[in-house]
Amino acid sequence: MPSFPKLPDLTAVPDRVTEFVRVPEFVKSDPSMWEAIYSDPSVPLDRSVVRQIINDQRRLSRRWIYPIARVLSRVLVAIISVVKRVLPFRWMTLHTMDTLCVWFLRTFVSPDAVELLIRHFVVETNLVNFIIRNTDTTMEPVTLRPESLSGLGDSAVVEHDVNVYDVLIALDGVELKPPTVFDWSQLDIPRLDAERHHRRLIRLDIQTALCFMNIPFSMALTVEEYRRAVHSIRFDDSFLEILAVICDDDTFRHWKLAGMSLWMDSNVDVPRMVYRHALVCEYAHARLVKLAHGEYPRATPARFD
Secondary structure, X not given: OOOOOOOOOHHHOXXXXXXXXXXXXXXXXXXXXXXXXXXXXXXXXXXXHHHHHHHHHOOHHHHHOHHXXXXXXXXXXXXXXXXXXXXXXXXXXXXXXXXXXXXXXXXXXXXXXXXHHHHHHHHHHHHHHHHHHOOOOOOOOOOOOOOEHHHHOOOHHHHHHHHHHHHHHHOOOOOOOOOOOOOOOOOOOOOOEOOOOOOOOOOXXXXXXXXXXXXXXXXXXXXXXXXXXXXXXXXXXXXXXXXXXXXXXXXXXXXXXXXXXXXXXXXXXXXXXXXXXHHHHHHHHHHHHHHHOOOOOOOOOOOOO
Protein backbone atom coordinates (compact mmCIF):
# COMPACT_ATOMS: atom_id res chain seq x y z
CA MET A 1 0.00 0.00 0.00
CA PRO A 2 1.24 3.50 -0.71
CA SER A 3 2.43 5.40 2.30
CA PHE A 4 1.13 8.86 3.08
CA PRO A 5 3.27 11.57 4.61
CA LYS A 6 2.76 12.16 8.29
CA LEU A 7 0.75 15.31 9.04
CA PRO A 8 2.65 17.99 10.92
CA ASP A 9 2.11 18.48 14.63
CA LEU A 10 0.04 21.68 14.78
CA THR A 11 0.78 22.10 18.47
CA ALA A 12 4.31 22.99 17.49
CA VAL A 13 3.16 25.81 15.19
CA PRO A 14 3.44 29.38 16.56
CA ASP A 15 0.37 30.79 18.36
CA ARG A 16 -0.46 33.28 15.62
CA VAL A 17 -0.99 30.41 13.19
CA THR A 18 -2.82 28.06 15.53
CA GLU A 19 -5.35 30.81 16.19
CA PHE A 20 -6.23 30.52 12.52
CA VAL A 21 -6.46 26.72 12.33
CA ARG A 22 -8.11 25.94 15.66
CA VAL A 23 -11.53 25.37 14.12
CA PRO A 24 -12.98 23.22 16.92
CA GLU A 25 -12.67 26.05 19.45
CA PHE A 26 -14.48 28.39 17.11
CA VAL A 27 -17.26 25.88 16.51
CA LYS A 28 -17.76 25.52 20.25
CA SER A 29 -18.57 29.24 20.45
CA ASP A 30 -22.21 30.07 21.06
CA PRO A 31 -22.61 33.69 19.91
CA SER A 32 -25.80 35.61 20.59
CA MET A 33 -27.54 37.08 17.56
CA TRP A 34 -28.87 39.94 19.68
CA GLU A 35 -25.46 40.73 21.14
CA ALA A 36 -23.97 40.84 17.64
CA ILE A 37 -26.72 43.17 16.42
CA TYR A 38 -26.21 45.42 19.43
CA SER A 39 -22.43 45.47 18.90
CA ASP A 40 -22.56 45.97 15.11
CA PRO A 41 -20.39 49.07 14.54
CA SER A 42 -22.07 49.82 11.19
CA VAL A 43 -25.35 50.73 12.92
CA PRO A 44 -25.27 54.52 13.38
CA LEU A 45 -27.96 54.65 16.06
CA ASP A 46 -27.38 55.52 19.69
CA ARG A 47 -26.87 52.34 21.69
CA SER A 48 -29.84 53.10 23.95
CA VAL A 49 -32.13 53.20 20.90
CA VAL A 50 -30.63 49.98 19.55
CA ARG A 51 -31.23 48.30 22.90
CA GLN A 52 -34.84 49.52 22.89
CA ILE A 53 -35.42 48.13 19.39
CA ILE A 54 -33.83 44.79 20.27
CA ASN A 55 -35.91 44.46 23.43
CA ASP A 56 -39.03 45.13 21.37
CA GLN A 57 -38.06 42.48 18.81
CA ARG A 58 -37.46 39.92 21.56
CA ARG A 59 -40.99 40.15 22.95
CA LEU A 60 -42.98 36.90 22.91
CA SER A 61 -45.70 38.61 20.88
CA ARG A 62 -43.19 39.12 18.06
CA ARG A 63 -42.58 35.37 17.90
CA TRP A 64 -46.06 33.96 18.56
CA ILE A 65 -48.67 36.62 17.72
CA TYR A 66 -47.04 38.56 14.90
CA PRO A 67 -47.09 35.71 12.30
CA ILE A 68 -50.85 35.30 12.83
CA ALA A 69 -51.56 39.04 13.05
CA ARG A 70 -49.60 39.65 9.85
CA VAL A 71 -51.73 37.24 7.81
CA LEU A 72 -54.98 38.31 9.45
CA SER A 73 -54.25 41.97 8.82
CA ARG A 74 -53.45 41.47 5.15
CA VAL A 75 -56.58 39.40 4.56
CA LEU A 76 -58.91 41.83 6.35
CA VAL A 77 -57.40 44.90 4.69
CA ALA A 78 -57.70 43.23 1.26
CA ILE A 79 -61.37 42.44 1.91
CA ILE A 80 -62.02 45.98 3.16
CA SER A 81 -60.30 47.44 0.10
CA VAL A 82 -62.45 45.37 -2.29
CA VAL A 83 -65.71 46.16 -0.49
CA LYS A 84 -64.89 49.87 -0.26
CA ARG A 85 -64.65 50.03 -4.03
CA VAL A 86 -68.27 48.90 -4.14
CA LEU A 87 -69.32 51.06 -1.18
CA PRO A 88 -67.06 54.12 -1.65
CA PHE A 89 -67.76 56.07 1.51
CA ARG A 90 -65.87 56.64 4.75
CA TRP A 91 -66.75 53.81 7.14
CA MET A 92 -65.14 55.45 10.14
CA THR A 93 -64.31 59.07 10.93
CA LEU A 94 -60.67 60.04 11.32
CA HIS A 95 -61.41 61.14 14.89
CA THR A 96 -62.79 57.68 15.71
CA MET A 97 -59.73 56.05 14.15
CA ASP A 98 -57.41 58.25 16.21
CA THR A 99 -59.31 57.53 19.41
CA LEU A 100 -59.34 53.80 18.75
CA CYS A 101 -55.62 53.64 17.93
CA VAL A 102 -54.59 55.68 20.99
CA TRP A 103 -56.76 53.47 23.20
CA PHE A 104 -55.22 50.36 21.63
CA LEU A 105 -51.67 51.63 22.18
CA ARG A 106 -52.46 52.61 25.76
CA THR A 107 -54.06 49.24 26.58
CA PHE A 108 -52.34 46.55 24.54
CA VAL A 109 -48.92 47.78 23.41
CA SER A 110 -45.72 47.88 25.45
CA PRO A 111 -44.53 51.33 26.57
CA ASP A 112 -41.21 50.80 24.75
CA ALA A 113 -43.03 50.15 21.49
CA VAL A 114 -45.25 53.19 22.05
CA GLU A 115 -42.20 55.35 22.71
CA LEU A 116 -40.56 54.12 19.51
CA LEU A 117 -43.73 54.98 17.59
CA ILE A 118 -43.94 58.50 19.05
CA ARG A 119 -40.23 58.91 18.38
CA HIS A 120 -40.74 58.09 14.70
CA PHE A 121 -43.11 61.03 14.23
CA VAL A 122 -40.51 63.38 15.71
CA VAL A 123 -37.64 61.86 13.70
CA GLU A 124 -39.45 62.14 10.38
CA THR A 125 -40.48 65.74 11.11
CA ASN A 126 -36.84 66.53 11.87
CA LEU A 127 -35.80 65.08 8.50
CA VAL A 128 -38.49 67.00 6.63
CA ASN A 129 -37.55 70.26 8.35
CA PHE A 130 -33.83 69.73 7.72
CA ILE A 131 -34.58 69.52 3.99
CA ILE A 132 -36.81 72.60 4.16
CA ARG A 133 -34.25 74.67 6.07
CA ASN A 134 -31.33 73.70 3.82
CA THR A 135 -32.92 74.23 0.42
CA ASP A 136 -34.40 77.25 -1.33
CA THR A 137 -37.98 76.08 -0.94
CA THR A 138 -40.48 78.60 0.44
CA MET A 139 -42.31 75.96 2.46
CA GLU A 140 -42.54 76.65 6.20
CA PRO A 141 -41.18 74.00 8.61
CA VAL A 142 -43.78 71.50 9.77
CA THR A 143 -44.85 71.32 13.39
CA LEU A 144 -45.79 67.66 13.97
CA ARG A 145 -43.57 66.76 16.93
CA PRO A 146 -45.74 64.84 19.44
CA GLU A 147 -44.24 64.33 22.87
CA SER A 148 -46.91 62.08 24.37
CA LEU A 149 -49.20 59.22 23.44
CA SER A 150 -52.19 61.56 23.28
CA GLY A 151 -50.27 63.58 20.69
CA LEU A 152 -50.79 60.76 18.19
CA GLY A 153 -54.45 61.76 17.99
CA ASP A 154 -55.87 64.70 16.05
CA SER A 155 -55.10 63.17 12.62
CA ALA A 156 -51.37 62.92 13.37
CA VAL A 157 -50.99 59.81 11.20
CA VAL A 158 -52.56 61.50 8.18
CA GLU A 159 -50.61 64.73 8.73
CA HIS A 160 -47.42 62.71 9.02
CA ASP A 161 -47.96 61.28 5.52
CA VAL A 162 -49.15 64.56 4.00
CA ASN A 163 -45.97 66.34 5.13
CA VAL A 164 -43.93 63.99 2.93
CA TYR A 165 -45.97 64.91 -0.14
CA ASP A 166 -45.95 68.63 0.66
CA VAL A 167 -42.17 68.90 0.93
CA LEU A 168 -41.59 66.95 -2.30
CA ILE A 169 -44.06 69.16 -4.18
CA ALA A 170 -42.45 72.28 -2.67
CA LEU A 171 -39.08 71.13 -4.06
CA ASP A 172 -40.39 71.22 -7.64
CA GLY A 173 -38.00 73.40 -9.62
CA VAL A 174 -35.61 73.87 -6.67
CA GLU A 175 -31.96 73.07 -7.37
CA LEU A 176 -30.63 70.56 -4.87
CA LYS A 177 -27.13 71.39 -3.68
CA PRO A 178 -25.21 71.73 -0.43
CA PRO A 179 -26.04 75.05 1.26
CA THR A 180 -23.36 77.64 1.92
CA VAL A 181 -24.06 77.34 5.65
CA PHE A 182 -25.92 74.36 7.08
CA ASP A 183 -28.82 74.84 9.44
CA TRP A 184 -28.61 71.91 11.87
CA SER A 185 -31.34 73.16 14.18
CA GLN A 186 -34.16 70.99 15.54
CA LEU A 187 -32.45 67.62 15.35
CA ASP A 188 -33.24 66.97 19.00
CA ILE A 189 -35.60 64.35 20.40
CA PRO A 190 -37.71 65.74 23.27
CA ARG A 191 -38.59 63.73 26.34
CA LEU A 192 -41.37 61.34 25.28
CA ASP A 193 -44.28 60.21 27.43
CA ALA A 194 -45.44 56.68 26.55
CA GLU A 195 -47.70 56.56 29.63
CA ARG A 196 -45.68 53.86 31.33
CA HIS A 197 -47.79 54.28 34.45
CA HIS A 198 -50.87 53.01 32.59
CA ARG A 199 -51.57 49.32 33.13
CA ARG A 200 -51.46 47.21 29.95
CA LEU A 201 -53.58 44.09 29.51
CA ILE A 202 -50.85 42.77 27.20
CA ARG A 203 -47.60 44.27 25.94
CA LEU A 204 -47.40 43.80 22.18
CA ASP A 205 -44.33 44.61 20.14
CA ILE A 206 -44.48 47.40 17.61
CA GLN A 207 -44.73 45.19 14.49
CA THR A 208 -47.68 43.23 15.86
CA ALA A 209 -49.31 46.49 16.93
CA LEU A 210 -48.91 47.91 13.41
CA CYS A 211 -50.68 44.85 11.97
CA PHE A 212 -53.74 45.44 14.15
CA MET A 213 -53.73 49.22 13.70
CA ASN A 214 -53.63 48.87 9.93
CA ILE A 215 -57.19 47.49 10.02
CA PRO A 216 -59.02 50.58 11.39
CA PHE A 217 -56.65 52.73 9.33
CA SER A 218 -57.88 51.08 6.11
CA MET A 219 -61.49 51.42 7.28
CA ALA A 220 -61.25 55.14 8.09
CA LEU A 221 -59.49 56.25 4.90
CA THR A 222 -60.97 56.28 1.44
CA VAL A 223 -59.37 53.99 -1.12
CA GLU A 224 -57.32 56.86 -2.59
CA GLU A 225 -56.31 58.19 0.84
CA TYR A 226 -55.13 54.76 1.90
CA ARG A 227 -53.24 54.33 -1.36
CA ARG A 228 -51.59 57.73 -0.86
CA ALA A 229 -50.59 56.83 2.69
CA VAL A 230 -49.06 53.51 1.61
CA HIS A 231 -47.23 55.10 -1.31
CA SER A 232 -45.63 57.71 0.95
CA ILE A 233 -43.31 54.96 2.18
CA ARG A 234 -41.93 54.57 -1.35
CA PHE A 235 -40.45 58.07 -1.04
CA ASP A 236 -37.83 56.82 1.42
CA ASP A 237 -35.32 56.47 -1.40
CA SER A 238 -36.22 59.95 -2.63
CA PHE A 239 -35.52 61.46 0.79
CA LEU A 240 -32.25 59.55 1.11
CA GLU A 241 -31.13 60.82 -2.30
CA ILE A 242 -32.10 64.39 -1.40
CA LEU A 243 -30.16 64.17 1.87
CA ALA A 244 -27.16 62.67 0.06
CA VAL A 245 -27.07 65.63 -2.35
CA ILE A 246 -27.66 68.31 0.27
CA CYS A 247 -25.05 66.90 2.64
CA ASP A 248 -22.71 65.76 -0.15
CA ASP A 249 -22.61 62.41 1.63
CA ASP A 250 -23.01 59.06 -0.14
CA THR A 251 -23.71 57.30 3.14
CA PHE A 252 -27.43 58.05 2.84
CA ARG A 253 -27.53 56.16 -0.47
CA HIS A 254 -26.37 52.95 1.24
CA TRP A 255 -29.77 52.58 2.90
CA LYS A 256 -31.82 52.85 -0.29
CA LEU A 257 -34.01 49.92 -1.26
CA ALA A 258 -34.38 50.83 -4.95
CA GLY A 259 -38.09 51.29 -4.24
CA MET A 260 -38.69 53.79 -7.03
CA SER A 261 -41.55 56.23 -6.38
CA LEU A 262 -42.81 55.69 -9.93
CA TRP A 263 -43.72 52.11 -8.99
CA MET A 264 -47.26 52.82 -7.88
CA ASP A 265 -48.30 49.54 -6.26
CA SER A 266 -50.11 49.65 -2.91
CA ASN A 267 -50.62 45.87 -2.67
CA VAL A 268 -47.82 45.39 -0.17
CA ASP A 269 -47.20 44.22 3.38
CA VAL A 270 -47.89 47.64 4.92
CA PRO A 271 -46.84 46.95 8.56
CA ARG A 272 -43.56 45.43 7.39
CA MET A 273 -42.87 48.39 5.09
CA VAL A 274 -43.76 50.87 7.83
CA TYR A 275 -41.30 49.19 10.19
CA ARG A 276 -38.49 49.38 7.65
CA HIS A 277 -39.46 52.97 6.91
CA ALA A 278 -39.07 53.83 10.59
CA LEU A 279 -35.61 52.21 10.68
CA VAL A 280 -34.52 54.10 7.55
CA CYS A 281 -35.61 57.38 9.15
CA GLU A 282 -33.68 56.50 12.32
CA TYR A 283 -30.52 55.74 10.33
CA ALA A 284 -30.77 58.96 8.32
CA HIS A 285 -31.51 61.03 11.42
CA ALA A 286 -28.58 59.52 13.34
CA ARG A 287 -26.29 60.37 10.42
CA LEU A 288 -27.48 63.98 10.42
CA VAL A 289 -26.93 64.30 14.16
CA LYS A 290 -23.35 63.06 13.83
CA LEU A 291 -22.72 65.40 10.90
CA ALA A 292 -24.12 68.26 12.96
CA HIS A 293 -21.66 67.54 15.75
CA GLY A 294 -18.73 67.36 13.34
CA GLU A 295 -18.11 63.66 13.83
CA TYR A 296 -17.59 63.13 10.10
CA PRO A 297 -15.14 65.05 7.89
CA ARG A 298 -17.76 66.59 5.58
CA ALA A 299 -19.65 68.25 8.40
CA THR A 300 -19.50 71.99 8.90
CA PRO A 301 -19.59 73.39 12.43
CA ALA A 302 -23.02 72.86 13.98
CA ARG A 303 -25.34 75.79 14.50
CA PHE A 304 -28.11 75.20 16.97
CA ASP A 305 -30.83 77.85 17.27
